Amino acid sequence: MKLVRVKDLFDVIYGVNLDLNKLEEVSVNSPKAIPYVGRSEKQNGVTAFVERIDEISPNPPMTISVAGGGSVMSSFLQEFPYYSGRDLFYLKPKVAMSKQVLLYYCTALTMNKFKFSYGRQVNRTLADLLIPDITEIPQEIVNYSIDDTTGIRQFESLNNKVSSIGDVLGHQDEYDFKTIQDIFHMHNGLASSNVLVQPEKANEFLIPYIRPSKWQSTSYAGYVDIRTVPQNKVFPAGTLYVSTDGAGSHTYSYVSIETFVPNSNVTVLIPKQDFSLEKKLAYATLITANRFKFSYGRKPKGNKLKSILLPVL
Incomplete structure (x- = not known):
């Protein structure tokens, strides 16, 4: 398999680095609510919803958030603009990538988790980590339709069976x-x-x-x-x-x-x-x-x- 460095496919950028305790937490339904992504391995990395500050530009959507510390190498696709905390990087694709390809790279990045720990963070080495080249992504993933309703119908059927x-x-x-x-x-x-x-x-x-x-x-x-x-x-x-x-x-x-x-x-x-x-x-x-x-x-x-x-x- 051909491997390339993260920096060959993505721009590696440090997030906006905001402290959650200095932001105003709001309901997800609030008109100015924006996700706050931390170094968590749960809930897509989103630890809260906060009120957007007009003077602070968020991290862009359709980028991959990567925890540099904490739950190190927890990697998620963020589909909406978001704020982030300390030691949180985001990867911006250098070439056009579909949602399914970005999700593939989230998995590939997370599989490097074993190389790090709380005392050995990824901050300096993220850009040089090896991941599969885009030409190595299986066609089943490239061609998979996330918007296909087959999976939704299967879920609804199973849910009806187990709910009672x-x-x-x-x-x-x-x-x-x-x-x-x-x-x-x-x-x-x-x-x-x-x-x-x-x-x-x-x-x-x-x-x-x-x-x-x-x-x-x-x-x-x-x-x-x-x-x-x-x-x-x-x-x-x-x-x-x-x-x-x-x-x-x-x-x-x-x-x-x-x-x-x-x-x-x-x-x-x-x-x-x-x-x-x-x-x-x-x-x-x-x-x-x-x-x-x-x-x-x-x-x-x-x-x-x-x-x-x-x-x-």
């Missing part, structure tokens, strides 16, 4: 409750002493071996050969499971995204009736909400897990 189930979380007192064992068949996982765990998926026969984890993305303990494990310990994608051990991992529940084998500290929950994916995800949230009842010395195992009460969706 999600309503349970705020109105649980209106529903009947049953124990987990009344709603699900419960299956224990396979002890690590009974499997050969491999660190990488080297062939098509290797499937994930799942362990307790706070995050589903870190629950892969490795991979096991599907041909060498009991088939009643192999579960398909879309299966609900719960962590039953670990001080920082117990009670977290997820729905699998691929075929897997759970370890002995993971319990698989198979509904006694057909459940939609949305309902499984709702139950994963409801089970996780019981986490406060347990600790490393009081694990959600055996009868403790079986007796957890859940609303009947």
Whole structure:
């Protein structure tokens, strides 16, 4: 891949450098409201809306804001004029770039985050960071239509499916409750002493071996050969499971995204009736909400897990 320096594609400019505590915060609907972008990695970097000052020109729209410190290298496309705080740079394209190309570069810039820290800021080196040349951007991104309504329709459809189930979380007192064992068949996982765990998926026969984890993305303990494990310990994608051990991992529940084998500290929950994916995800949230009842010395195992009460969706 051909790489170029940031300064080859963008003008690197220090922002207006205004202190938020010296500005007047206003509602987003205020006639003179303007976004204030700080060194945050959330909400597109916007930390407040402030009243625009006629004497101070804002940073221009359709530029990329980059945090030089704080949440260093947090990079966002700003589509409207905006004010910014200290250690906030903006990148102005030297050539015409579409919105999707600018968003691509936001991702490319953020991926340099690992090179820096609170004590090692990006101020002096931003212009010389390497990013893909514009000719290297995949055509799928170049040709993607952000204004296509397909994604909006998909979101509306999904929202309609989950809204009625999600309503349970705020109105649980209106529903009947049953124990987990009344709603699900419960299956224990396979002890690590009974499997050969491999660190990488080297062939098509290797499937994930799942362990307790706070995050589903870190629950892969490795991979096991599907041909060498009991088939009643192999579960398909879309299966609900719960962590039953670990001080920082117990009670977290997820729905699998691929075929897997759970370890002995993971319990698989198979509904006694057909459940939609949305309902499984709702139950994963409801089970996780019981986490406060347990600790490393009081694990959600055996009868403790079986007796957890859940609303009947």
